Amino acid sequence: MMAIRSWKFRIYPTKEQEKELKHYFYECKNLWNFLLEHTKQYYEKTNKFPTRKQLYVITKKKTKLFSQVSQNVADKLVKSLKGMIATKKKGKKAGFPRFKPIERMKSFTYPQFGFKLNEQLSLSKIGEIQIKKHRELKGKIKTLTIKRMPSGKWFAIFTAELEVISKHNKGQKVGMDLGIEHFGHLSNDSIITNPRHLKKAENKLKQAQKLLSGKNKGSKNRKKAKLRVARAHEKVTNNRRDFLHKASRKLANSYSLIAMEDLNVNGLSKGFLAKHVLDCSWAEFRGMLHYKAEEAGSEVVFVDPAHTSQECSSCGLIRKKTLAERWHNCSCGTSMHRDLNAAKNILKKATGGHREARPFRPETPVESGPLPEKVSSADESGKSICEDRSPVL
Numbered sequence: 001m002m003a004i005r006s007w008k009f010r011i012y013p014t015k016e017q018e019k020e021l022k023h024y025f026y027e028c029k030n031l032w033n034f035l036l037e038h039t040k041q042y043y044e045k046t047n048k049f050p051t052r053k054q055l056y057v058i059t060k061k062k063t064k065l066f067s068q069v070s071q072n073v074a075d076k077l078v079k080s081l082k083g084m085i086a087t088k089k090k091g092k093k094a095g096f097p098r099f100k101p102i103e104r105m106k107s108f109t110y111p112q113f114g115f116k117l118n119e120q121l122s123l124s125k126i127g128e129i130q131i132k133k134h135r136e137l138k139g140k141i142k143t144l145t146i147k148r149m150p151s152g153k154w155f156a157i158f159t160a161e162l163e164v165i166s167k168h169n170k171g172q173k174v175g176m177d178l179g180i181e182h183f184g185h186l187s188n189d190s191i192i193t194n195p196r197h198l199k200k201a202e203n204k205l206k207q208a209q210k211l212l213s214g215k216n217k218g219s220k221n222r223k224k225a226k227l228r229v230a231r232a233h234e235k236v237t238n239n240r241r242d243f244l245h246k247a248s249r250k251l252a253n254s255y256s257l258i259a260m261e262d263l264n265v266n267g268l269s270k271g272f273l274a275k276h277v278l279d280c281s282w283a284e285f286r287g288m289l290h291y292k293a294e295e296a297g298s299e300v301v302f303v304d305p306a307h308t309s310q311e312c313s314s315c316g317l318i319r320k321k322t323l324a325e326r327w328h329n330c331s332c333g334t335s336m337h338r339d340l341n342a343a344k345n346i347l348k349k350a351t352g353g354h355r356e357a358r359p360f361r362p363e364t365p366v367e368s369g370p371l372p373e374k375v376s377s378a379d380e381s382g383k384s385i386c387e388d389r390s391p392v393l
């Protein structure tokens, strides 16, 4: 089976190269805005969208960027427009993509050519950039995205296509309840706890944010405080992702089937303060688990979350519980932790006679190693929910 995986390496451009890379952002931003304006006018006049080819022609005239990079800007616009049309077809409201200020331009992509990876990273029109390859890149390289983080660090993100050999996992089947108290509770009563170092990093982030809020706008100290927040935020993201990778790897290797709730249906974290952080972690976790399971020969199954915490896993009686009720007690004599009961129900739904399982719908490509970062062209269209947001913790 062929699969797309991605690798993220830190790069160290010189001052001169950094200037050049930033110039690319600037040019990409201008090109995006120009193409968008053109598209809008074209649509007003003809009630049609320009074709990709037409946009390429304008692109060629408009910019001196390496052609693959500038075409990728046009490709992204086409993708956004297609998304907009698809949403409209479903009867939902959707507006044009938005014009971009320079701050929103944080990456650019070589879709095929224009770069070479050896001891250094060689970029067409820019030169050789120092790169730290902490892992071996496997497969056939497809794309390269150059990205600058708010902390000022630069990264090269490669996607590559590689053959994945699936094994057959002979482990147990397990249900998993994702929660707030613990990250996950398994139907065999094992618990995946939220790591403590993550909490620490989050506290540091909170502190940094507090410091920032006290600084005057436009001041030098505010700039410094902002950078501190960005760094702390990156650390939290990295720590969290590292944890998610480890947890998903372990599950995929240990069990033949892992059942979880389909969170798209009702979102477990409803009403919680750090909702989107949890949502992001879970969405990301599902993606990671999915591809790791593929490689480990195990299956991930998503079930309808209806009644998983209300129903008794022994006798099937449904009794409403408030979120504060942490223990499941039933008139049949069953007594166990609420999340354990839910995990048992999730497993039942996934393996029971009337299987309500749904297939996995991948939302975003996920990286395959430790401390990675989501590769997305989506982060430029503003669609990605996890990236490039101001911290909320």
Ligand SMILES: [Zn+2]
Pocket (backbone or CB within 6 Å): 312, 313, 314, 315, 316, 317, 330, 331, 332, 333, 334
């Ligand atoms: Zn019962």
